[in-house]
Amino acid sequence: MRIIKYEDIVRVVSILCQEANYYLGEDVLEAIKKSREQEESPLGVTILDQLIENAKIAREEHIPMCQDTGFAVFFVEVGQDIHIEGGILDDAINEGVRQGYTEGYLRKSIVGHPLERENTGDNTPAIIYTSLVAGDKMKITVAPKGGGSENMSSIMMLKPSQGVEGVKKFVVDTVDQAGSNPCPPIVVGVGIGGTMEKAALLAKQALLRPLDRHHDDSSIAELEEELLDKINKLGIGPQGLGGRTTALAVNIEIFPVHIASLPVAVNINCHSARHKTIIL
Structure with missing residues (x-):
């Protein structure tokens, strides 16, 4: 013992x-830098540059x-x-x-x-x-x-017959309706399966996965990529001012589910996708 x-x-x-609160994870920072290179909107590029500079100042000066x-x-x-x-x-x-x-x-x-x-x-x-x-x-x-991104999160009890297409629609619609409110570029955590509360927890846990790592299940990894592409084609862009960088990543977690249910939860995180771990 x-x-x-x-x-x-x-x-x-x-x-x-x-x-x-002081140190943005390297995976998030790298995702922002990568998006900056791919962004076509001049204003979007400027905003992404500001986010990179903001993270640098926070780290160096130990401020939120x-x-x-x-x-x-x-x-x-x-x-x-x-x-x-x-x-x-x-x-x-x-x-x-x-x-x-x-x-x-x-x-x-x-x-x-x-x-x-x-x-x-x-x-x-x-x-x-x-x-x-x-x-x-x-x-x-x-x-x-943060409260702003949490407020844009949502859960839906889909019918099993709605299947993967129903899941895709719900996730993309949730981000589209959120618009600029969660301070894009965002990270989208998705929980599929379990019960209502389990799906919500899965969605939040999904936000903890490094942004450069996909789900181990290849079909779920493909779904993550497809959803990210669909979301970035919405045109919301950095801070909602237009562009191709609406989301940095879509992370999905799944769990076994009742034959009569298909719960799906979306937990949105702003560009300050903060988490820190220590092992005692």
Whole structure:
């Protein structure tokens, strides 16, 4: 049995929250640079150049790449041979968020009651998804999720008879209706299968996959490419001002499904596709 101390989790979570907001992943940055070379709109090229410069400034000066520093969403894999000493995992993560968002001067965006709308003042509580895995390691991933892109996400319970064509239509229509609101170029996470809530979770998890890696299933990888092509032909472009770079990637995750169901979820992320992982 391996011991991991409560305070060590607090410390690394605090660091993760800050670094995720300061440092854009290399896969995302490379995708923006690649899109910049392919963009035909002069205005689109200028915007993509500004995004590249923005990421550089954020990294060098240790400041948030976006003013919306997001809802702190965590995916945690806990080895079954681990014992947490000194407190509860969720409490440690929330304390780390509290410290990280305060020390890092990150905007606090969370209200404690969805209708009364009073800010909690420290960006807690976090959203935490925990899974038990083999071994004695703990993998913590934080994915700060901005409100603007989250608001453009959607889920649909399709009929099985609608099949893959129904999936394609729903995904493309969702992006088309979102327009400029999620700050394109976007990353599109798609979840297919499971139940309603499972599809939504799959869509968010899909956003964590590196943008230069397709799904292991070749048919799903082909669907990712086809959807990306369709989306970029919409002409929405960088920041919605026209061009061929509406999305940087489409990532799909799938799960077995009931014979009577075909749930599909789309979780959109803005160009600041932030996530950071550490293994304890």
